[in-house]
Amino acid sequence: MSLDTRPAAAKRRTAADGRPAPIGPWRHRLYRLDLKASPFLYIAPFFALFAAFGLFPLAFTAWVSMHDWSLLSDERAFVGVENYTALLSDPYFWNALANTVSILALSTAPQLLAALLLAHLLTMRLRGQTFFRMGMLLPNVASVVAVAVIFSQLFGRDFGLVNWVLESLGAGRIDWQTGRASSHVAIAVMVAWKWTGYNALIYLAAMQAVPREIYESAHLDGASRLQQLFRITVPMIRPTIVFTVIVSTIYGLQIFAEPQLFGGAGPNGVTGGSSRQFQTLTLYLYEHAFNRGFEFGYASAVAWTMFAVIVLVALLNYLFIRRIRSAS
Amino acid sequence: MTTAPTAEAAPQRPRPAPVSARKRRAYLRLMRNRPGRLAYLTLVAVLFFSAFPLYYSVVVASRDNSALGQIPPPLLPGANLVANVERVFTTVPFDAALINSVTVSVAITASVVFFSTLAGFAFAKLRFTAARVLLVAVVATMMVPVQLGVIPLYMLMIELEWTDTLWAVIAPGLVNAFGVFFMTQYLRGALPGELIEAARVDGASTFRIFWQVVMPAARPAAVVLGVLTFLTAWNDYFWPLIVLSSPEHYTVQVALSTLAGGYVTDQSLVLTGTVLATLPLLAVFALLGKYMISGIMQGAVKG
Structure with missing residues (x-):
């Protein structure tokens, strides 16, 4: 506020002089400075804060990962790649990696496919369009914690609604939490439930940019609506699909709250079940960094490895989808 | 709405002459980009699955724990919400x-x-x-x-x-x-x-x-x-x-x-x-x- 009163005061002074103020060298220099420096001043808060609380910690993780660094001791010996070799020979790490990839695949693929179909329906001129769109987005409003808590109840072994439905359909009860595959399915359902509508809206936005005439001529050629979706819409919104695949993958590789709360009581949350059947990479990181021993060096090696995996997966996604594009 | 045009298109191909009323309706629907009944049904089902877990959390929140063991499980809110909030x-x-x-x-x-x-x-x-x-x-x-x-x-x-x-x-x-x-x-x-x-x-x-x-x-x-x-x-x-x-x-x-x-x-x-x-x-x-x-x-x- 203090800044914007000054030019007003300056203007008043020149007006009192009664002649059109000749721009003095001092004011001119101030004007030039304002013009030159302002943009940098305005973007500076973003870059400064992002660097301090985002980029620097991430980069510094690499440095910490090369030390025997614990919160409980002041000695921080440089150990080179020792943390990484220890990590790569820990079966629990590979277990967590496998679980993460499995949950990721189980949640992302059906979720994005469903989102595509939903978006396809939403492109039509529906009655109550806003109502349907809001309903679709409703799950996204709930927090991951809320989602995990609610679905842990639904997937409960004894009193869960899902098992009750299964039983009344004549199928047996499933102990969702104990089995590896079943726990992965339950967690994937949580993720998909929260994000399908959100992705559908993103696809819808992209689909609305596709000109209608293409569909009309496709219809005259006898293409069904489903064929239109996969032969016309999907190729035309491919950049958006690439975007959602990459974003979902980055999100999926960092899943934490769902398995942690699905594990529920006490230590089972951190280990992702009693036999680590659904411990994800972020849970593994959390276990080492904040749950026992505060092994910051080792946990940083986990974080940096995850970073590498994320970059790799994003790159593979990108290349894979580009290949499809050039092939078709 | 997805099946109708294909089902019609297959037998049509050899003799394209008389356009059935059904096919014309499908065509008009597409031109106006109007959804069929199946589209609405699908969307309503999706809305149900979107809202149900949230609704069910209210059901559980408004009952005491003993009610959760009942068969069939309760599907309507109970009277315990205030007590649970406290x-x-x-x-x-x-x-x-x-x-x-x-x-x-x-x-x-x-x-x-x-x-x-x-x-x-x-x-x-x-x-x-x-x-x-x-x-x-x-x-x-x-x-x-x-x-x-x-x-x-x-x-x-x-x-x-x-x-x-x-x-x-x-x-x-x-x-x-x-x-x-x-x-x-x-x-x-x-x-x-x-x-x-x-x-x-x-x-x-x-x-x-x-x-x-x-x-x-x-x-x-x-x-x-x-x-x-x-x-x-x-x-x-x-x-x-x-x-x-x-x-x-x-x-x-x-x-x-x-x-x-x-x-x-x-x-x-x-x-x-x-x-x-x-x-x-x-x-x-x-x-x-x-x-x-x-x-x-x-x-x-x-x-």
Whole structure:
């Protein structure tokens, strides 16, 4: 506020002089400075804060990962790649990696496919369009914690609604939490439930940019609506699909709250079940960094490895989808 | 609606002469882009699955635990909600958690909206060296998984003596790349360059232009960005869980997780907490949901 009163005061002074103020060298220099420096001043808060609380910690993780660094001791010996070799020979790490990839695949693929179909329906001129769109987005409003808590109840072994439905359909009860595959399915359902509508809206936005005439001529050629979706819409919104695949993958590789709360009581949350059947990479990181021993060096090696995996997966996604594009 | 045209198309191919009434209807529907009955049925089913888990949490929250063991399980709300709410407030300092969450979310939202508008204005309307490169840098940072920097971030908070305070939760959320990008895109289209030139000719400083011209013009996008940011801040869990250690400093999500993480899980208690944590969001959503939708869709087209 203090800044914007000054030019007003300056203007008043020149007006009192009664002649059109000749721009003095001092004011001119101030004007030039304002013009030159302002943009940098305005973007500076973003870059400064992002660097301090985002980029620097991430980069510094690499440095910490090369030390025997614990919160409980002041000695921080440089150990080179020792943390990484220890990590790569820990079966629990590979277990967590496998679980993460499995949950990721189980949640992302059906979720994005469903989102595509939903978006396809939403492109039509529906009655109550806003109502349907809001309903679709409703799950996204709930927090991951809320989602995990609610679905842990639904997937409960004894009193869960899902098992009750299964039983009344004549199928047996499933102990969702104990089995590896079943726990992965339950967690994937949580993720998909929260994000399908959100992705559908993103696809819808992209689909609305596709000109209608293409569909009309496709219809005259006898293409069904489903064929239109996969032969016309999907190729035309491919950049958006690439975007959602990459974003979902980055999100999926960092899943934490769902398995942690699905594990529920006490230590089972951190280990992702009693036999680590659904411990994800972020849970593994959390276990080492904040749950026992505060092994910051080792946990940083986990974080940096995850970073590498994320970059790799994003790159593979990108290349894979580009290949499809050039092939078709 | 997907099967009708194909089923008709197959036998039609050899003799294309008489167009059936059914096929013509399908054609007209497509021209007007009207959905069939199956489309509505599918969407209603999807709405059911979207809303049911939330509804069911209210059912569980309004009953006592013994009711959950019944067969068939209860599907209608009971009369125990008030008693359960009282139990939540006596089990964990949930009132403090609500206040903490409001504080954190409001602070983060105000900051993100302000700094994003400021930077968005610079990127959209001001000319400066390396503007393009810097904007590309902003977009690139949207993809960076900063969550993986938690360990040094935690050490930083120890250095600043901010651990177990709300500052530690607020600071990393003060800016985000999405906000800057979103505002840049919006202001590029919504703010006529002549308006800024005219203000300059009148002798307004850049900051005065920002305050009196850009801020009012940015209001629609600020609402959208504000809603999205508020939701994200309210729902944040991983970092607050790490950095907050005393129950009176917990945010709602962390308090909720301690309810759920007890050795004996009291389902109706936990789900009552969930309902309490979600209710404010549903209110925001009911009021401002359509802005959220337009925000997500705008971000998608341009992103």
